[in-house]
Amino acid sequence: MSQQQVSSADKIDGAVLKIAGVVVLGAIMSILDVTVVSVALPTFQSEFNASYAEVAWTMTAYTLALATVIPATGWAADRFGTKRLYMAALVLFTLGSGLCATADSIEQLIAYRVLQGLGGGMLMPLGMTIMTRAAGPHRIGRLMAILGIPMLLGPIGGPILGGWLIDVASWHWIFLINVPIGAIALAYAAWALPKDTPEPSESFDVVGALMLSPGLALFLYGVSSLPETGTITATKTWTTMLIGGLLVIAFVFYSFKPKHPLLDLRLFRNRNLTVASLSLFIFIVAFMGAGLLFPSYFLQVRGESTLTAGLLMAPQGLGAMVTMPIAGMLADKIPVGRTVPFALVLIATGFFTFTQVDTDTSYLVLCGSLFVMGLGMGGTMMPIMTSALKTLKAHDVARGSTLVNILQQIGGSIGAAIMSVILTSELNGSTVVPGATNPQTGEPMTEAGIAIGAQLNPALAQQVPPDLIDRGLAFAADCFANTFFVGFLVVLLTFIPVAFLPRKREVSHITDDIDQPPAPAIALH
Known part of the structure; x- marks a missing residue:
């Protein structure tokens, strides 16, 4: 490679920054939503007359949904294309956000947070894939630093934004604010991301999916129940952790057999x-x-x-x-x-x-x-x-x-x-x-x-x-x-x-x- 080519490769041009903007906007929505909700838990307690353990599931349900959908993201990106899948994830996340604002009970809010998490779970791995391919070998570090912007805005902006919205408006707005942002991100993605080129895709690993996604969800459900039960010996905690753990271990042994496993541990x-x-x-x-x-x-x-x-x-x-x-x-x-x-x-x-x-x-x-x-x-x-x-x-x-x-x-x-x-x-x-x-x-x-x-x-x-x-x-x-x-x-x-x-x-x-x-x-x- 010539010196001129190396210099060109090192430069972060407008085309790459345009794509980076899409990814950053989507990641901000996904990460900000975790920290915004964290400061709203006391408000949920009084609003829905619920215990802290109950309202904590508004965060746990989101995380469980993330963990469940992430394993299939790699296959889905190859099968449907990153642009289509990214836009679908944005729609799911935005729809879930709007529904969260309409919740009349803590159970409804938790259910809508699951829907929100299914979309949010795909945004980060897809964003990392898009950014890594955009970077090329000479500028991946700088492009990954750009992807780090949401990591900064989450801890900074989440608690501040959540506290301000609850103080001046109501808890509904910590979810409603995602609706216009999601609409902008969707239009931006449609304009900025190059068109997907359909290609033959490997078959979906159904057996692996039946082991890994439920296994992760059950294991993390058990782990997340620890603060509520206070002990690992509680039936709800140890049984779900055990079953989930066994499913994940079974997947680990199985994953080396198929040519295209759901999660490539190779x-x-x-x-x-x-x-x-x-x-x-x-x-x-x-x-x-x-x-x-x-x-x-x-x-x-x-x-x-x-x-x-x-x-x-x-x-x-x-x-x-x-x-x-x-x-x-x-x-x-x-x-x-x-x-x-x-x-x-x-x-x-x-x-x-x-x-x-x-x-x-x-x-x-x-x-x-x-x-x-x-x-x-x-x-x-x-x-x-x-x-x-x-x-x-x-x-x-x-x-x-x-x-x-x-x-x-x-x-x-x-x-x-x-x-x-x-x-x-x-x-x-x-x-x-x-x-x-x-x-x-x-x-x-x-x-x-x-x-x-x-x-x-x-x-x-x-x-x-x-x-x-x-x-x-x-x-x-x-x-x-x-x-x-x-x-x-x-x-x-x-x-x-x-x-x-x-x-x-x-x-x-x-x-x-x-x-x-x-x-x-x-x-x-």
Whole structure:
């Protein structure tokens, strides 16, 4: 390849940016919806007169739907074409969003969230496939950094947008806002993405689908029930985890027999994909699991509003915004094994501060720590994803991105469940207040439970002795600190697989013939 061709390949032209805009818009909708709903859970409790365990299923149902549909995305992309499938996913997600706003009961809302998740589950793996093919071998790092924009806007914009919409309008608008955005994204995709070229497709792996999708859904259902049941020995928890786990294990053994399995585990023969996937999985368990509890600390221990809690989380996204473009450029030139460890040190440093929180820890210190964590996050997630996909053949990219996305969903669900169970278990150790019972469940209430309730409900705070609130909040702060310490330990564990990330320059195979100058636009099925 001539120097002029290399220079042209390195340049991110308008045609590629036009395609990137479609993917980013769709990913923003999908990711933003998770964090927007997270701050609305207390509102759902009062609106539908439901327990926290019940309203938590508005998030869990979405995640289960994501995990169920992701395995089939790689096959569907080959069969129907990425443009058609991406537009269909946008329609499904937008329709689900509109229906969520019409829900009259918590059961309806959960059902509509499943529909929303079926569309949202396809948006991210399809987006990664489209972006990776668009990038070519010389600019995949920078294009993946662009795909990282939604990862930033989720933590920054989700809690802020959700808190603001609930404060000034109603909870319905956290779903209604997706309708016009979805319509714009659909029109944009129809205009920007090249026309699909129909090609003969491999047959659908029905046997694999009957094992993997129900297996993942059942396993994650069991995992997600842990915060509600509080123990893995609960029948609902261990039976679904066992059946789901056995189905997934059966699929693993089966998947090496058919020529075209639903999920191509043979790709793990690629060392870079295996190491990067393991690194990403452990990182997601720690960062996403504990990360969901940061806003809860501000809401429940510090008594902040949903909008303020969202604003306090913004430094994390701002930090990532600084380093992500730099990390994207470096990932194209320097092996990620030489840069990711330094970014991980920043995450661990910022994370450690939260293991020491109490009821009056300085917001300056906490926001500074979140900013440092964001700096590390910007140099960790997308470079690892780049390493995972960079050395795959062009026709394996859709399958590889599907694998990465499934691991992300499983890691996020496991992390959230583990951290929630630890926090709940810690809080349950608080002193029981004689005669105080939960009006919804009839169970005895602890000092920590009453204090947190008083923070969320100012009317209740006037009925509770101040010294009881102080004791309860001090105990709750210690519980959060202990839970964050577990997350901190898992972050340290991530250093083990990260040590095996490539430290030498990788040869990319995203473009099958790297001796030819890359096309200015992507070739889609």
